[in-house]
Amino acid sequence: MLMVLSGCDSSIDTAGSDQYSSGDADFSTLVTVGDSLTAGYADSALYRNGQEASYPAIVAGQLNKIAPITFTQPLVDDNTGGLLLGGTPITTIGNRLVLAAGADGALAPAPIEGTPSTEIGVPLVGPFNNVGIPGAKSFHLVTPNYGDATGLLAGTANPYFVRFASAASTTVLADAAGQQPTFFTLWIGNNDTLSYATGGGVGVDQTGNADAATYGAADITDPTLFAGVYNTVVTALTGNGAKGVLINLPDVTSIPFFTTVPHNAIPLDADTATFVNGEFANYNGGLLAAEAATAITADERAARTITFAAGNNAALISDESLTDLTGSGLPNYRQATAEDYILLTTLGALGTLAEPGNPASVIGVAVALTDAQVLTAAEVELASAANAAYNATIAAIADASPDLALYDAAAAQQVLATTGVKYGTGGITAVFARGGGFSLDGVHPTERGYAVIANDIMGVIEDNFGATIPRVDPGSYRTVYTN
Numbered sequence: 001m002l003m004v005l006s007g008c009d010s011s012i013d014t015a016g017s018d019q020y021s022s023g024d025a026d027f028s029t030l031v032t033v034g035d036s037l038t039a040g041y042a043d044s045a046l047y048r049n050g051q052e053a054s055y056p057a058i059v060a061g062q063l064n065k066i067a068p069i070t071f072t073q074p075l076v077d078d079n080t081g082g083l084l085l086g087g088t089p090i091t092t093i094g095n096r097l098v099l100a101a102g103a104d105g106a107l108a109p110a111p112i113e114g115t116p117s118t119e120i121g122v123p124l125v126g127p128f129n130n131v132g133i134p135g136a137k138s139f140h141l142v143t144p145n146y147g148d149a150t151g152l153l154a155g156t157a158n159p160y161f162v163r164f165a166s167a168a169s170t171t172v173l174a175d176a177a178g179q180q181p182t183f184f185t186l187w188i189g190n191n192d193t194l195s196y197a198t199g200g201g202v203g204v205d206q207t208g209n210a211d212a213a214t215y216g217a218a219d220i221t222d223p224t225l226f227a228g229v230y231n232t233v234v235t236a237l238t239g240n241g242a243k244g245v246l247i248n249l250p251d252v253t254s255i256p257f258f259t260t261v262p263h264n265a266i267p268l269d270a271d272t273a274t275f276v277n278g279e280f281a282n283y284n285g286g287l288l289a290a291e292a293a294t295a296i297t298a299d300e301r302a303a304r305t306i307t308f309a310a311g312n313n314a315a316l317i318s319d320e321s322l323t324d325l326t327g328s329g330l331p332n333y334r335q336a337t338a339e340d341y342i343l344l345t346t347l348g349a350l351g352t353l354a355e356p357g358n359p360a361s362v363i364g365v366a367v368a369l370t371d372a373q374v375l376t377a378a379e380v381e382l383a384s385a386a387n388a389a390y391n392a393t394i395a396a397i398a399d400a401s402p403d404l405a406l407y408d409a410a411a412a413q414q415v416l417a418t419t420g421v422k423y424g425t426g427g428i429t430a431v432f433a434r435g436g437g438f439s440l441d442g443v444h445p446t447e448r449g450y451a452v453i454a455n456d457i458m459g460v461i462e463d464n465f466g467a468t469i470p471r472v473d474p475g476s477y478r479t480v481y482t483n
Helices: 047-054 053-063 136-144 172-177 191-198 222-236 272-280 280-291 298-304 377-399 407-416 447-465
Strands: 002-004 029-035 072-074 097-101 106-111 131-132 181-187 243-247 266-268 312-313 317-320 332-336 404-406 422-423 427-428
Touching: 002 172, 029 053, 029 172, 029 222, 053 131, 053 447, 072 404, 097 317, 131 172, 136 172, 136 222, 172 222, 181 222, 222 243, 222 377, 243 377, 243 447, 266 272, 266 422, 272 280, 280 298, 298 332, 317 407, 407 422, 407 447, 427 447
Parallel strands: 029 131, 029 181, 181 243, 243 404
Antiparallel strands: 002 072, 097 106, 266 312, 317 332, 422 427
């Protein structure tokens, strides 16, 4: 149930080479701390193949070619994904996604069949060098009892940490720092805005509120709280004189979960467009009346006016940031713009009937997308502002110490999202399912994507600590699965 990279593992090249060097760094006790991106999560699940191709495992395997090291991970028992508690599947944690043929023969993401075999009721015995906890936010690293199984029902514990926490009352940071790392990586903070964004902004922006105990699961973390926690974590990890790589946070809207579904994904013919426009005539007239009564501005009236035409049309959405006119019988409707992001999980509902058999109930045309189905421009601003503040904290801490290096994952993701990343004779892009860089959840990398990240991190280590580390060939790692 462990993955160990060590000098006695014949599957790892430990012969060494004069061209490889650890430079000024000591990799003998490597500890990697973070969330799902550190754990090797992909395709909406934590599964064995993904963990074995996590960026920490890849980096450790290459460092092992310089000098033998031991690197352990709390490996799950199968490639199904999902977890068991007392032999019963945890319903909130599904199986991994694969490309499967639908009724029309087209391939689309779907959960793989099967029952998981990974039981969390009997904790593993560590310590584990990979301390990546799917779902963890920054403050969870210092939260006691985050691995206490009795808190699962109340949502105060994390099932992935329950599985390998050293004790019910421990913290993630205590288990990581207790290993007295000589070198570490830290990639935390993604979920502090990502859970808000992937939920369509239904959470609360907690900026100004540093009491994490009052937060909901989909809330944005206060940047001041983040800064305090991050300082605490880095101080603890460097307490034994360790060097490390800090990894900043990509813009959430640059990933396929937000960029795959265009805002104008509604095709209509001329007759249908004319009919729908007639259905919204009263709504548009009501907006004109509201403008005349100075209840809304001319700009807001224009932004809320619903107009369909032959061709592709912007989806109808509900936007709670609009002036509330419900007292006049006018819902908070408008059509999406290029600054709004329709979620990948909304794709299956878009264009379907909200009421079976009722052709006048097409979702995105007659029935508006809900707040949970689209991340509006106003919500993007909130998430982006918090993300920028977190990254400023990470950069400042990295700049303050020669023992800390920064991997600019935000910049790397922008390259992936625009031009793609080349390696050897191949490359990856951020195109959903086909680009090779992102798994089928549209959020987490594929094994190949993690290999690219691992190579980047090894380059940062070389540049900052004088090491010489052999790279991996990303093309030898898998992308999306069909089984």
